[in-house]
Amino acid sequence: MPRSGIGIIGCGAMGAALARGIASSGAVSPADIRVYDQDKKRAEAAAGEWGLRVAAGPEVLLQKSRCIFVAVKPQDVAGAVNSWKEHFQPGAHLLISLAAGVTMQFYRELLPAGSKIIRLMPNTPCLIGEGAIAMSAGSAVGAGEAAEIKELLGGLGLTLAVPEKLLDAVTGLSGSGPAYLYLFVEALVDAGVNAGLDHESASKLALQTVLGAARMLKESGRPPAELRREVTSPAGTTAAALAVLENRSFRGSLIAAVEAAVERAGELKLE
Ligand SMILES: NC(=O)c1ccc[n+]([C@@H]2O[C@H](COP(=O)([O-])OP(=O)(O)OC[C@H]3O[C@@H](n4cnc5c(N)ncnc54)[C@H](OP(=O)(O)O)[C@@H]3O)[C@@H](O)[C@H]2O)c1
Numbered sequence: 001m002p003r004s005g006i007g008i009i010g011c012g013a014m015g016a017a018l019a020r021g022i023a024s025s026g027a028v029s030p031a032d033i034r035v036y037d038q039d040k041k042r043a044e045a046a047a048g049e050w051g052l053r054v055a056a057g058p059e060v061l062l063q064k065s066r067c068i069f070v071a072v073k074p075q076d077v078a079g080a081v082n083s084w085k086e087h088f089q090p091g092a093h094l095l096i097s098l099a100a101g102v103t104m105q106f107y108r109e110l111l112p113a114g115s116k117i118i119r120l121m122p123n124t125p126c127l128i129g130e131g132a133i134a135m136s137a138g139s140a141v142g143a144g145e146a147a148e149i150k151e152l153l154g155g156l157g158l159t160l161a162v163p164e165k166l167l168d169a170v171t172g173l174s175g176s177g178p179a180y181l182y183l184f185v186e187a188l189v190d191a192g193v194n195a196g197l198d199h200e201s202a203s204k205l206a207l208q209t210v211l212g213a214a215r216m217l218k219e220s221g222r223p224p225a226e227l228r229r230e231v232t233s234p235a236g237t238t239a240a241a242l243a244v245l246e247n248r249s250f251r252g253s254l255i256a257a258v259e260a261a262v263e264r265a266g267e268l269k270l271e
Pocket residue numbers: 009010011012013014015036037038039042070071072073074076079080081083098099100121122123124175
């Protein structure tokens with residue numbers, strides 16, 4: 001029987017965001033999206049909002065779906081795949097993995113030869129449709145199939161194709177990236193309070209500054225250095241602040257932090 005549906009295995013934060021993002025893209029009818037979790041309540045919660053179907057088991061999901069999204073924790077991938085791999089057909093299915101650090105080679109060793117595998121590296125803003133997702137397609141995946149998956153993910157944010165070897169770099173930049181920004185905002189709020197603002201006002205101003213600057217970057221399409229120069233008049237207040245940041249290796253610290261995350265992603269790999 002030809003399959004056209006979408007199946008999502010694992011309905012935690014990412015699986016639920018995926019279900020919501022795909023359903024909201026309108027590319028697939030909710031009745032063609034099936035979710036499964038070993039905790040049925042989580043699957044029901046992910047399905048509820050958009051009227052998706054809850055599969056009774058992974059084998060039902062594989063019977064009815066062509067695209068199988070794997071959104072369980074990396075350490076649970078082998079157990080999950082082993083429990084349904086006899087239902088996986090290379091000619092009929094496409095496996096799309098969200099598991100951080102689980103390589104295509106890891107899946108190839110579990111699944112039949114010629115299986116089509118795609119890896120995604122999302123980040124938490126996918127939960128509000130503003131994610132940054134890197135996508136890497138295995139050699140068995142056709143260009144049309146990769147384009148179809150990219151379109152399906154439209155409701156989760158931006159999707160960018162990268163070679164698999166660069167997924168650790170993506171993990172260090174955009175995967176962990178939201179945490180860097182949260183720390184930046186925390187520090188900016190502390191600085192505002194230190195300078196005399198009350199906490200609530202400092203929080204509102206810091207958040208709006210980050211949002212506004214991000215929108216300026218996105219909507220103007222201009223390089224960040226150019227926008228920064230516009231805020232920096234000679235011998236002015238911003239120049240004084242930037243000199244302190246440069247002297248204290250703000251830029252160097254961020255580069256070293258991303259390098260550390262990339263290195264750690266390599267250490268955590270399952271291949
Ligand atoms: N969250 C992020 O920011 C983020 C970012 C990038 C990538 N990812 C990747 O996305 C994947 C999911 O992350 P998450 O944060 O959504 O994890 P999560 O909240 O732990 O959700 C995973 C869900 O899968 C269930 N599960 C475990 N084994 C299963 C099996 N064999 N069959 C069906 N369901 C099973 C879990 O149930 P139990 O709780 O009972 O085990 C849980 O409900 C991970 O591989 C992670 O690397 C996450």
